[in-house]
Amino acid sequence: MRGSFTKRGRKCDVTVTKTHLKCTLKNNLGSNVLWSVSLDDILAVQTQSRDNSELNSVVVHYAARGKGHSLTWAKLVLSGDPDLCKELNNSFATTLPERLRPKTFLVVINPNSGSKTAGRIFHKKVAPLLRTCNITFKVYETRGPDDTPNAFQDVDFSELDGVLCVGGDGHYSKVVTALVDKHQESVGADVKDPDAELRPLPFPVGVIPGGSGNYIPFYLHGSRDPLTAAIKVVLGNSTPTNIVAVHQGGKLEGYCGLICGFGLFGDMMYSCERTRWMGNLRYTVMPLKRIFSRRLIDVTVELQPESGSGDWQTISGSVYSVDTGVVDLADRGAKLVPVFGDSAMTVHLASQCPLGHHIKQLSKVQAWDSGAYDFDFVRTERTSRFRISLPNAQTTTSATGETSLEEHFYLNLDGEALLIHKPHFDVRLHTGVVTLFGTQQHK
Numbered sequence: 001m002r003g004s005f006t007k008r009g010r011k012c013d014v015t016v017t018k019t020h021l022k023c024t025l026k027n028n029l030g031s032n033v034l035w036s037v038s039l040d041d042i043l044a045v046q047t048q049s050r051d052n053s054e055l056n057s058v059v060v061h062y063a064a065r066g067k068g069h070s071l072t073w074a075k076l077v078l079s080g081d082p083d084l085c086k087e088l089n090n091s092f093a094t095t096l097p098e099r100l101r102p103k104t105f106l107v108v109i110n111p112n113s114g115s116k117t118a119g120r121i122f123h124k125k126v127a128p129l130l131r132t133c134n135i136t137f138k139v140y141e142t143r144g145p146d147d148t149p150n151a152f153q154d155v156d157f158s159e160l161d162g163v164l165c166v167g168g169d170g171h172y173s174k175v176v177t178a179l180v181d182k183h184q185e186s187v188g189a190d191v192k193d194p195d196a197e198l199r200p201l202p203f204p205v206g207v208i209p210g211g212s213g214n215y216i217p218f219y220l221h222g223s224r225d226p227l228t229a230a231i232k233v234v235l236g237n238s239t240p241t242n243i244v245a246v247h248q249g250g251k252l253e254g255y256c257g258l259i260c261g262f263g264l265f266g267d268m269m270y271s272c273e274r275t276r277w278m279g280n281l282r283y284t285v286m287p288l289k290r291i292f293s294r295r296l297i298d299v300t301v302e303l304q305p306e307s308g309s310g311d312w313q314t315i316s317g318s319v320y321s322v323d324t325g326v327v328d329l330a331d332r333g334a335k336l337v338p339v340f341g342d343s344a345m346t347v348h349l350a351s352q353c354p355l356g357h358h359i360k361q362l363s364k365v366q367a368w369d370s371g372a373y374d375f376d377f378v379r380t381e382r383t384s385r386f387r388i389s390l391p392n393a394q395t396t397t398s399a400t401g402e403t404s405l406e407e408h409f410y411l412n413l414d415g416e417a418l419l420i421h422k423p424h425f426d427v428r429l430h431t432g433v434v435t436l437f438g439t440q441q442h443k
């Protein structure tokens with residue numbers, strides 16, 4: 001399609017090719033300015049007609065590059081003869097890859113996330129974009145920490161193109177747990193059984209940052225900007241990611257999609273949860289406090305080979321922590337790089353070392369520095385599943401014969417502190433069960 005329009009009163013020749021919208025603006029000084037938008041970046045196209053006017057307009061909404069890795073919602077208004085506007089609008093209807101874009105969502109908001117602004121972020125920044133793009137959505141606001149499964153109670157998954165979770169990483173993990181649970185139930189898989197294979201969710205999940213850490217969107221988009229995350233959702237591209245299932249005492253404790261850390265990282269998270277009143281400052285103060293009172297824990301760790309078959313490897317000793325990134329931080333070049341959907345977990349076991357060396361190592365991880373795990377007290381293994389036993393921990397047995405641990409140990413499950421109350425627990429990787437809206441372009 002080709003035609004002559006005006007843009008802010010200036011004459012402009014417009015061409016729509018199979019891949020781009022191109023506008024050549026006539027400059028008063030004679031030279032032409034070319035404006036080009038990839039059709040992949042177009043969010044929506046609308047027509048506007050003014051009464052008693054011979055001119056109509058076509059508004060092209062598109063994703064433009066913002067600061068750093070963020071995206072902005074830009075608009076191009078082209079005015080012209082009504083028939084030409086109609087033709088331009090129709091040309092988009094045939095050329096835009098509309099069919100690949102999601103159209104119906106369930107939005108699950110945690111009103112308690114971060115500084116309690118997740119609701120406002122969604123309604124002010126995200127909802128107007130979804131409406132402009134003709135996306136229909138229902139909103140569910142969680143009423144408490146255990147309310148997330150109720151969001152999906154009467155929901156028919158076949159009617160959804162996606163679920164958006166608005167909140168932090170802990171909220172993402174709760175949403176994924178509820179979605180995976182419900183989906184497995186519908187296909188007859190027993191989630192209580194750590195050996196059961198999980199089926200992939202039938203639609204992608206979008207994460208709109210509204211919490212404190214927001215590492216999932218940051219790792220994926222290179223930005224914690226809610227609008228950037230929403231634009232990626234509308235554009236419809238997606239990235240497969242993994243989840244890790246944690247079972248103890250014959251019960252599924254939950255899935256995590258970001259981090260799973262036993263020992264020091266569990267203790268840090270437990271202290272952060274108890275000091276929520278400090279705001280984001282707790283994430284600096286409490287980890288520091290806990291590293292000064294770090295404790296060695298006697299463990300036996302059994303690791304399944306990376307391939308999923310063959311003999312398990314057993315490691316016994318005293319460790320400060322056993323942890324794995326579900327979104328792995330891989331050592332590539334100068335910096336660690338987040339990797340989604342890896343074929344195995346990279347597990348790090350930190351054993352006895354001088355405090356100064358430990359702080360240096362953890363600071364390198366925090367700064368994403370290359371070599372962050374190249375310390376002689378950090379052992380790194382690749383595995384698809386591991387079991388941790390606490391052979392020397394004191395236990396008590398209840399009147400019903402239930403054994404539980406006397407001392408309190410914690411597992412950091414995506415920023416939530418899970419109490420380990422049994423002397424054994426199981427951590428298993430499930431690859432590609434969840435797909436996230438957005439692609440990694442910033443690596």
Ligand SMILES: Nc1ncnc2c1ncn2[C@@H]1O[C@H](COP(=O)(O)OP(=O)(O)OP(=O)(O)O)[C@@H](O)[C@H]1O
Nearest residue numbers: 113114142143144167168169170171211212213214
């Ligand atoms: N209505 C609610 N009231 C209180 N807590 C809630 C509510 N809804 C969800 N939660 C719980 O709040 C916890 C933390 O939420 P979330 O992860 O969204 O925020 P955050 O901790 O501030 O952010 P981040 O995890 O990114 O650091 C989750 O365990 C979630 O289950």
